[in-house]
Amino acid sequence: MPSNDPTAAGSRGDAAKLAALRRTKLIATGALCLCVALFAVSRLLQPRYPWLGFVAAFAEAATIGGLADWYAVVALFKRPLGLPIPHTAIIPANQNRIADNLGRFIEINFLAPAPVREKLQEVDFAALVADWLSDPHRAEGLSRFVARLVPQTLAAIDRSGLRDFVAERMLAQLDRVQIAPLAAELLSAFTEDRRHQKLFDQLTRVIGGFLADEDALAAMREKIRNELPSLFNLFRADAYLLKKIVASASGLLEEMRADPEHPLRHEFDRFVHKFIEDLRTSKAYARRAEAMKRDFLARPELKSLTGDVWESLRRLIEQDAAAPDSKIREHLTGMFVEVGRNLARDEAIRADMNEGFVVALSSFVESQKSGVSGFIADQVKRWDLGQLTHLMEINIGRDLQYIRFNGMLIGGMAGLVLYVGELLFLDR
Template identity: 55%
Template sequence: MTVPATFVIDAPGDAARAAELRRVKLLATLVLAATFALFLAAKALQPMHPAFGFAAAFCEAATIGGLADWYAVVALFRRPLGLPIPHTAIIQGNQHRIADKLGEFIEQHFLEAAPVDAKLRQIDFGSFIADWLRDRKRSEDLARFALRLLPEAVAATENSGLMTFVSRRITSQLMSIDLAPLAAGTLRAFVKEGRHQGLLDDILRAVHASLTQAETMAMIREKIRDELPTLLKLYRADRFLVNKIVASASAFFEEVRNDPAHPFRGEFDRMVLSFVDRLGTDPSYADRIDGLKRDLLARPELADLARHIWANARSFFERSASGETQVLQQHLVRMFMAAGEALAGDAEMRAEINQGLVAVLRTVVAEQKSGVSTFISDQVKSWDMGQLISLIEINIGCDLQYIRFNGSLIGGLAGLVLYTLEYLLRLL
C-alpha cells in the first residue's frame, strides 16, 4: 500500500500567508453578509422611496454573485458544506487524471529534444568542472571520498575473482606476444641510431681492463707455459709472450676506440645486423625466445612477486583511507587541481567535454523521459490531496477570495442595470 506523500507547511512566509488568507476569507464573508443584510433592509424600506428599490436590486444581485463565486471557489477544492454535490471537489476528484496529464505535458513540452538540447548547450560544463577542481577544498573532499571507496573497491576486486581473471588475461596476452620481431625491431633501431658503437666501446674497455689485471695475465701465462717446449720455458718465453699479447691487444683496442671509421667497427656493424636479421627471420631464434618467455612466466617467483606487490598496494590503500598516511591523498589533490588548471586553460578540451556531455545527457533524457513522466504522474497520485490543497490555498487563496469580491461587485452592478431597465420600462 502506497503511503500518501505529506506536505509540511513551514516554509518562510507560510504562516503569514495563512493568516492573510483567513483575514481575506473573513472579509469576503462579511461583505456577503452585509449585502444580504442591506438587501433585506432596502426591501423593507422600498415602499417609502423608489431609491430603496435600486439599493435592494444591487444588494440582491451582489449577494447572489458573491454566493455563486463562493460556491465556485470552494467547489474547486472541496465539497461546499460537505454536501455530495456533483462536479465539486474538482481537484480531488480528478487527481489521477491531473497526474497523468501533468506527466504527459512535461514529457511533450519540457523534455522534447529541441528545448533540452538548447538548454544543455547553454551550460558550460567544462568551465564548471575546471573551476570545481581548481578549488582546493573541493579537490580535498573528492580525494577523501575516492580514498574511502578505495579499500572497498580493492576488497570487491579480490572477492569477485577479478584479480584472477585479470592475471590470466595478462599472462595470456604476454604469451601471445611474438618477441622475436619485437626484439629485432628494437635492435635495428638501436643500430640505426649508432648506439651499438657505444656498446662496442664499453666492451673494449671492459676487455682491456680484464686483460691488464694481474690475475688474468697470470692465468694466460700459465696456459702458455703449458703449451711451450721445455727449452723455451727456461728462457721465460711465457712472460715475453704474455706481455706482447696484452700490449698488442691494448693497442688494437685503443686504435678502435679512437677511430670512428676503423674497419673493425664496420665488421661489428655487419655482425650485429646479421644477428638482427636472423633474429627476425630464423624460426629457431623465435623458438628460443618463446621458450625463455614461457620459462620466465612460469617461474613461481614471478607469482610471489605479484602477490607481494598487490599486498603492499592494498596495505598502502588501507592506510591512506584511514588517514594513517597522507601521501596518496596529497598526490590526488595535486593531480585534481592540476587537471582543473589544465582544463581551464584548454578551450578546445572544454568544448569537447561540453559536446560530449550534451550528447550523453540528450540521449539519457530522450531514453528516460517516459520514465520521468511516469515518475511525476505516480508522485502526484501519491500526494495527500488534503494537505496539497491547503498548500495551494495558502499560496493562491487570497487571489481566489478576491474573485468573491469581484462577483459581488459585478453581480450587484448587473442587478442594478437590469432593475433600472425594468424601472424605465414600467414608466413608459
Template identity: 50%
Template sequence: MTLPAALIATPVDAERAAELRRVKWLATGVLAATFVIFIAAKALLPTHPVFGFIAAFAEAATIGGLADWYAVVALFKRPLGLPIPHTAIIQSNQERIAEKLGEFIENNFLEAGPVEAKLREIDFGSFIADWLRDRKRSEDLARFVLRMLPEALAATESSGLMTFISRRVTTQILAIDLAPLAAGALRGFVQEGKHGGLLDDILRVLHQTLTQQETMAVIRDKVRAEMPTLLRLYRADKFVVNRIIASATKFFEEVRNDPQHPFRGEFDRMLLSFVDRLGSDKAFADRIEGLKRDLLARPELANLGRTIWANVKDFLERSASGESQVLQHQLTRMFVEAGDALDGDADLRSEINQGLTAILRTVVAEQKSGVSSFIADQMKSWDMEQLISLIEVNVGKDLQYIRFNGSLIGGLAGLALYTLEYALRLL
C-alpha cells in the same frame, strides 16, 4: 504520506493564513450586509420607489456572493460538509490530477528538443574546470577518492577480480608474438643510428675492463698456462699480455674516434643480420617464446606481483587513514592541474559539453516516462487535506476576492435588469 519538506508550511504561510482568515470574514461580512440591505429595502419599498433599486442590487449581490462562495468552497472541499456532486474537486480528482501533471511535465518539459536546448546553454566544461581549480574542492575530492580506495581494494580481492585480471593479463602476454616486435624495435633502433652509441659504450666498457689490474692478472695467468716453460722463465707472458691489451685498446680507440671505421659497417651488418633472423627464423621465435613462458611460470614473478600488490595496498590504506599525506597531496595537485589545463583548452571543454549533452539527453529521453510516473505516484501518496490547506493558504486570498467581485457584478447586473423592468413598466 506527508508532504515533502519543500511544501511544508512556513512562517510566511502562517502570515498568509491569518490574512486569508481576515479576507474570508470580510467577504462573509459583505454577503451578510447585502442580505440585510435586501431585507431592509424590501420592507421600505412601499415608502419610496428608490428602495426597489436598492433591493434589486442587494438581492443580486447576495445571490452572486453566494454563488461565488459555493464555487470557491467547492474547489477545495464540500460546502457545509454536504455530499453535493462535483464538489471537493481537487480532493476528488487527486489521482487524475497527479497523472495529468506527470503527463504535462513529460510532454512539455522533458521533450528532446527543449531538453537539448537547455543542456546546450550549460557550460559543463567551464563548471568542471572552475570546480577543480578550487584547491579546497580538489582536496575534498582527493580525500573522498582515498576513502573509497580501501573498500574498492577489498571488494576487488573478495570478488576474485584480481585473479581474473591476472589470468587475462597472462593470457594476453602469452598471445603476444615477441619475435616480430623485438625485430621491429631493433630495426628501428639501427635505422635511427642509436646503435652507434651502443657500440661506443661497449668499446668503452671493454677498454676499462681490459685495463684493470684484476683483468690483466687473469689474462696473464691464462697466457702463462698456455706458454712453454722456457718462455715462462723469461716472463714472456707479461710482454704478450701487454701487447694484446695495447693492441686491443688502440683498436677500440680507433673505432670510437672514426665514425667511418670499417668495423662499424661490420657491426651494422651483424646487427641487421641478427634482426632479419630474429624476424624470420622460427628457431629464434621458439627460443624467445620459451623464455617468455619460463619467465611467466617462475614463482618469483608471482611472489613479486603479490609483494608489489601488498605494498601498494598498504600505502593506499595508510593514505586513506591519513597516516600518509603524500598521495592526497599528489591527487590534489593533479586535480588542480587538470582544472587549469581544462580552463585553457576551449576545444576540450567543447568536447566535454557535447559529450555530456548527448549523455544527459539520452538519459532524459529514456527515463522521462519514469519521471512522469514518479511525479504522479508522489502526488497520489500525499496527504491531500494538508496539500489543499497549503494551496488555499497561498492562493485562497485571491479566490476570496472572487466573492467580492461576484457580489459587485451580481448587484450591478440585478440593478440593470430591475432598471430595465422599471422602465418597461412606465411605458
C-alpha cells in the same frame, strides 16, 4: 534576532496568508449583507421614491450572484452549511483523482524531454566542476576521500579475481609479441649514431683488464707451457710467448680505443648490423626467440613473481595512503587542481562535458519521470484531507473570494440591465 528556521518562516507565511484570507472572507460577507440590506430598504421605500427600483434591482441581482458564487467557492473545499448536496466538497471527494492528474500534469508538462534539455543547457556544469577542483582545499579533501577508498579498492580487486585476470591477460599479450623483430627494432634504435661503439669500448677495457690480471696471465702461461715441447720450456719460451701475446694484444686494444675508424670497429659495425638484419628476417632466429619466450612465460616462478610484485605494491600503496605526509594524496591533490585549471581554460572540453551532462541527466530524468509523477501522486494521496483542504484554501482561497465580489458586481449589473429592459419593453 530573526530566525533562520525555514519551518518557522513557513509557519509565519501560512499565518499571514490565513489572516489575509479571513479578512477577504469578512469583507465579501459584509458586502453580501450590505446588498441584502440595500435590497430590503430599497423595496420598502420604492413606492415613495420610484428611482429606488434601480437600486433594488441591482441589489437583488447582486445578492443572488454573491450567494451563487459563495456556494461555488465553498463547494470546492467543503459541503455548504454541512448539507449532503451532490457534487460539493469537490477537492476532498476527488483527492485520489487530483493526485494522479497532478502527477501526470507535472510529468507531461514539466518533465518532457525538450523543456528538461533546454533547462539543463542553461547550466555550465563543466565550469562548476572546474571551479570546485581548482580550489586546493577542496582538491585536498577529494584526495583524502580517494585515499580512504584505496584499501577497500585493493581488497575488492583481490576478492574479484581481477588481479589474476589482469596477469593472465598480460601474459597472453606478451605471448603474442614477436620477440625477434622487437629485439631488432630495439637494437636498431640502440645502434643509431654508432652508439653501440660504447659497448665495443667497454669490451676492450674488459679484455685489457683480463690481460693485466696476474691469475689470468698465470693460467695462460700454464696453457702455453703444456702446448710447447719440453725443450722450449727449458729456455722459458712460454714466458717469452706470453709476453709477446700480451704486448701485441694490448697494443691492438690501445689502437682500437684511440682510432674511431679502426678496421675492427667497422668489422664490429658489420657484425651488429648483420645480426640485427638476421633478427628481423631469419625464420630460424624467430623460432629460437619464440621458443625462449614461451619457456620463460611458462615458468612457475614468473607467476609467483607477479604475485609478489602485486603484494609489495599493495603494501606500499596502503602504507603511503595512511601516512600523514602521503605522496599519493599530494600527487592526487596537484592532479585535481591542474585538471580544474585546464578545464577552466579549455572551452572545447567544457562544451563536450556539458553536452555529456545534459544527455546523461536528461536520459535519467526521462527514465525516472514516471516514478516522479507516481511519487507526487502517492504523497498527495497520503495527505490528510483536512491538511490538503487547508493548504489549498490558504494558498488560493483569497483569490477565490474575489470571485464573490465579481459575482455580486456582475449579477448587480445584469439585474440592473434586466430592470431597465422591463421598464422599456414590458411596462408600455
